[in-house]
Amino acid sequence: MPENKFILEMNNVSKDFPGVKALDDVTLQVRPGTVHSLMGENGAGKSTLMKCLFGIYSPDAGEILLNGQKIEINSSRDALDQGISMIHQELHPVPRRNVMENLWLGRFPVKSVGPIKLIDDKRMYQDSIALFEDLGMDLDPHVLVGSLSVSKIQSIEIAKAVSYQAKVIVMDEPTSSLTGTEVDQLFKIIQSLKSRGVSIIYISHKIEEILAISDEVTIMRDGKRIGSWLASELTTDSIISKMVGRDLxxxxxxxxxxxxxxxxxxxxxxxxxxxxxxxxxxxxxxxxxxxxxxxxxxxxxxxxxxxxxxxxxxxxxxxxxxxxxxxxxxxxxxxxxIALLTEERRATGIFPVLPIVENTVMANMIRYASPYFLLKQLPMKQDVQQKIARLHIKTPSSETQIKNLSGGNQQKVLIARWLLTExxxxxxxxxxxxxxxxxxxxxxxxxxxxxxxxxxxxxxxxxxxxxxxxxxxxxxxxxxxxxxxxxxxxxxxxxxxxxxxxxxx
Amino acid sequence: MKTNNATNANRVGSFFFQYAIYFVLVFLVLGITAIDPSFWSINSLHDILLQSSTRAIIALGAAFVLITGGVDLSAGRMVGFAAVLSASMLQIQEYSHRFYPGLPDLPLWVPVLIAIFVGLLVGLINGVIVSRFSVPPFIATLGSMVAVLGLNSLYFDMKPNQSQPIGGLRPDFTSTLGSGYIGSGVYSIPYIVIIALLVAGLVWVIFNKTILGKSMYAIGGNIQAAIVSGINVKRVLLYVYAAAGALYGLAGVMEAARTGGATSSYGNMYELDAIAACVVGGVSTAGGIGTVPGVLVGVLIFGVINYGLTYIGVSPYWQLIIKGLIIIVAVAFDIRKYLTKK
Missing domain, CATH: 3.40.50.300 (P-loop containing nucleotide triphosphate hydrolases)
Known part of the structure; x- marks a missing residue:
């Protein structure tokens, strides 16, 4: 029986969020032992699609096939067990532990000493060395991960994926913090993965890089799949126009x-x-x-x-x-x-448990200061009420905790905060x-x-x-x-x- | 706060969660009364309030720090230092082992203010260490807790005192800030209860009506957002630790007056009682959440346990176990108000 044409298929996947169709009938088909690039502007739906693959979101429609078999993925753990692995853009190693402990974290090899199970350091070391040699990586299993460069840490992640018998490895912006020679290193590793029959889903904004490393390219826009092409058919200009070519x-x-x-x-x-x-x-x-x-x-x-x-x-x-x-x-x-509305509304904007009043006046309380240190309550409440009305902030009352509002209304409260500073x-x-x-x-x-x-x-x-x-x-x-x-x-x-x-x- | 949590949870349950600590207090009082009805008396109330007054002031100090997302372990030792300082300057002339043998009678407010000022100063140092040198509050105040004990012991060990308990305190001191009261018989209110209430009122105003108060909640609620909003986070933290220190100083003075003496071991572990009262009273150790009435109820719950369980003859060892369980259970319940539903 011939092998399946595709190792991984995501067929007709759709995902709705309130007010947005994040994915609209998207299909992604990856052939074994190839690099398949996924491109699109910020917000085109690449991350959402990958989150569906790893069970972080459950798609509203569509199916995922691995080797022609329909699979059900509910967590990144499930995905790992099925042989699908991801190298994230931001890596989160355990910096104070050494390379091999990071590599085998959660599944340390053990040996039995009587009734007690102890970690088998020797085997862990040998397994690590074997793995690194196999992949052509130059890493010492005993070195502290915190002392390594981003590119080496990435190599550990890739080795980890391989050790899980990954058939598909997703790389999200893998070169975003690498230098030129490190990128060459990564490309060598990718080649050796390909020769082992591993497929790579490669997400990047860097068009030159995509053209250099990919076999196939799928382009997305506004949550839709625009199409898939052989990389050899594409040029920088044709990619750009496919990525942005839309009506306003x-x-x-x-x-x-x-x-x-x-x-x-x-x-x-x-x-x-x-x-x-x-x-x-x-x-x-x-x-x-x-x-x-x-x-x-x-x-x-x-x-x-x-x-x-x-x-x-x-x-x-x-x-x-x-x-x-x-x-x-x-x-x-x-x-x-000068006023600044930050990008991360939750992390650097709102005070989640405080009421809207406090959230609104926080940048400009001096405006309501009276002698004797007390805040003038009435003008404060009036200003907040006025802003709620002017900016159409939908809230049960000005005393509601801001965390209970929708994102749009939270944003309007933050705009109100800065408008009060005139x-x-x-x-x-x-x-x-x-x-x-x-x-x-x-x-x-x-x-x-x-x-x-x-x-x-x-x-x-x-x-x-x-x-x-x-x-x-x-x-x-x-x-x-x-x-x-x-x-x-x-x-x-x-x-x-x-x-x-x-x-x- | 009233609209909080109104969704999906049933009304009764939500009401119960909202006021859980008040139910705990009522339940305790009723439970103890059921075992010994004579507990239900003005006398008991009087004694509980008397014991709770200094505790309340320390807990309010601790609340300042907790609301900003910090913690202050130096509270207890600062209480001890302030007690020794004030007592050492307020002994009667006839006392045989005076700390300062030749010291004339100072006006009452001088030693009191000195003790409060020293508390404020140590608090200020805590504040500098936390805000300027970015030492985590737990470590910064752990350090000052140990150092203040050393400082207090050195002072206490000075000649001619040489670590003798300080006694023979002036009656005007012990009555004004200790045993004195207005009114008579069952309708009397001790001065220290009044002082504690005044302090609670003042702290309530600071928490709710001042820029400092709102900034504290903001820092505890989301320090990054507070920085972006242009709040002077470092200065606010400085004020917060200083205010807390001043309150510990006042509490130490009152503790000396109430007990009529002082030693360098005064205040041992009070910081943990204060933090326990705060968290039982709904102050979040993660910062940003906490009210003055909540803290007072937290203090009263422990006051009732201390007094009431002794009243009905529960062994002090069992009292500790019960206290420990109440801390855990109260917080486990209270935290449900803030858990985000996923």
């Missing part, structure tokens, strides 16, 4: 901004860390929306967090209304009338991330409204229609550097994508 179906509020004087001027801002942003210069004018585009890892968040005093800067100047300023903490930023410059980091379509439009309207009032906005977004639909100018970053600023009406997603991958090797 999302709607944005009408806005006609008339940018005025320069309010913020950044010159040569550079982080002390070599992988972070370097030599970024730009202007922000009054009454304009400056979009910041780029791929994950382009250091956009790091840049604006530095402008807000949350990160250190080694060189560069910041001017506000022509005067040079030093911003060393968010307190300084507030003094200069900022001149608002920096919004992925303001509509994880928010349903209806609430998105409301947030766009709030942004458009603020610009009408003469506020200046910097908006990071990974959703290209949003960038194009909302921004007056779009500044694109790649690998920590400014790769270009797009002006005028005729900007396309292809333009942004070209700039976003400009410095990638």
């Amino acid at each position: 179906t999302q709607r944005f509020p009408e806005h006609h901004n008339i940018p005025g004087e320069t309010v913020l001027r950044v010159e040569g801002l550079t982080s002390p860390f070599s992988k972070a942003f370097k030599d970024v210069s730009f202007d922000l004018r009054q009454g304009e929306i400056l979009g910041i585009g780029g791929l994950v890892g382009a250091q956009r968040t790091e840049l604006i967090e530095a402008l807000f005093g949350l990160r250190t800067v080694s060189s560069g100047k910041i001017f506000i209304k022509g005067k040079q300023v030093k911003i060393k903490s968010p307190m300084d930023a507030k003094k200069h009338k 900022p001149e410059i608002l920096m919004l980091d992925e303001p509509t991330r994880g928010i349903d379509v209806g609430a998105k439009f409301e947030i766009y309207s709030i942004i458009a409204d603020l610009v009408q009032q003469g506020k200046s906005i910097i908006m990071i977004s990974s959703e290209m229609p949003e960038l194009i639909g909302m921004s007056d100018r779009i500044m694109v970053m790649c690998e920590g550097r400014l790769s270009g600023i797009l002006e005028g009406k005729n900007r396309t997603e292809e333009d942004i994508m070209h700039l976003a991958t400009k410095f990638m090797v």
Whole structure:
């Protein structure tokens, strides 16, 4: 009997989230012993698809076949047992333990000494050595993992996957923190995996890399599969146009901004860390929306967090209304009338157990300070009520704990928090991330409204229609550097994508 | 808070969870009364409140720190130090073993303020260590707990005292901050109960009506968000540990006055009683959650256990077991209010 044509098939997978169709009839078919790349913009559905594969989400429709057999996966443990393994973008080893203990964690080889079972260090060492030799990896099983480079830690993860008899290994952005020679190393390892009949699902934004390593490429967009091609049929340009080629179906509020004087001027801002942003210069004018585009890892968040005093800067100047300023903490930023809506709403935005009132006034309590240290309760409550009404925040009361609100309403509370500080410059980091379509439009309207009032906005977004639909100018970053600023009406997603991958090797 | 948890759980259960600690208090009182009806008296109430007053002030200090997501192990030893300091300066002239033989009678407020100020100072040092040097609060206050005991022992061992228990305290001190009361007979209220209530009122105002209070809850609730919101986290933590230290100082003074003496072993393990009272009273050790009434009820629960179980003749060893179980059970119940349903 001939072998199955595909080792892994995900057929017609669909997944709905409230307000979003995250996956719409997606099919992914991987041949044995090949590298199959999965591409798409941020939010195209790649991660959701992989989460369905690993049982983190259960798909609403569709089936998963391994070697032609339908399989049921409810956890990453299940997936591992079936021979499907994942190398995550962020690795989480146990740094204070050595290589072999990390490799065999949870399934240490044991030997019996009378009635007691002890860990068999000798066998563990020999097994590790054998495995590393087999894969052509140069690793000492006794070295502490904490002292190793990211690339070596990744090798351990790959070896671990192989030791589980993995037939399919998913690699999510495996080269995002590797140097050039380390990438070559990884590619060698991938070749040796292929020759063992292991298939790789390779997720990356780096087009050159994809063309170099893949056998086949599947491209996704907006939760749909656009198609699968042999890598040899594709070029950089054809990939980009397949990734972004869509109509602007999302709607944005009408806005006609008339940018005025320069309010913020950044010159040569550079982080002390070599992988972070370097030599970024730009202007922000009054009454304009400056979009910041780029791929994950382009250091956009790091840049604006530095402008807000949350990160250190080694060189560069910041001017506000022509005067040079030093911003060393968010307190300084507030003094200069800058506000920041962070990307991670839960981690750095909301105070989950506190009521909406506290969540709203937290950045500007000084406004309600009276002599004798007491807060003026009435104006505080009135302001919060007014913001709830103005921004259409849907909540049972202003005393409700914010964790009980929907993502969109939490976001509006956070916008209200910063509006109470009466900022001149608002920096919004992925303001509509994880928010349903209806609430998105409301947030766009709030942004458009603020610009009408003469506020200046910097908006990071990974959703290209949003960038194009909302921004007056779009500044694109790649690998920590400014790769270009797009002006005028005729900007396309292809333009942004070209700039976003400009410095990638 | 009223809308909290209203979904899917049934109303009765939700009501019970919300006020679980109050039920525990009522249940304890009724249980002890059922075993010995004479427990139900103004006298018992009087004694329980008297014993609980200093405990309440220490617990309120501990609550400051817990709400910011920290913990303060130095409380007990600071109580001891403040007790020894104030007592050493408030002995009657006729006492044969005076700590400071030649010291004239100081106005009452001078030693009291010195003791509170020393508490505040140690608290401030805790605050600096935690906020400027980023030492975890558990370790920072563990260090100061040990160091303050050393400091107190050195002071206590000075000549001519040489580690003799300090006695012969001035009657104006022991009555004002100790045994004195207003009113008469069964309708009397001890001064220290009034002081504890005033402190509780003040702390309630700080927690609920001031920038410091709201900032504390914010830091405990989500320190990253607090930093992003431009709250001066370091300064708030400094104030919080200093305020806690001042309260321990006051509690130490009151403890000396109430018992009419002091030794360097005063206050031993009080920090654990204070933390236990806080968590039983619904203060989250993860930070961001806690109320003044909750802390007071937590203190009262332990007051009732101490007094009531002794009253009905339960062995002190069994009392410890019961206390331990109450801490665990109360928190296991209370935490259900905050568990996110997955």
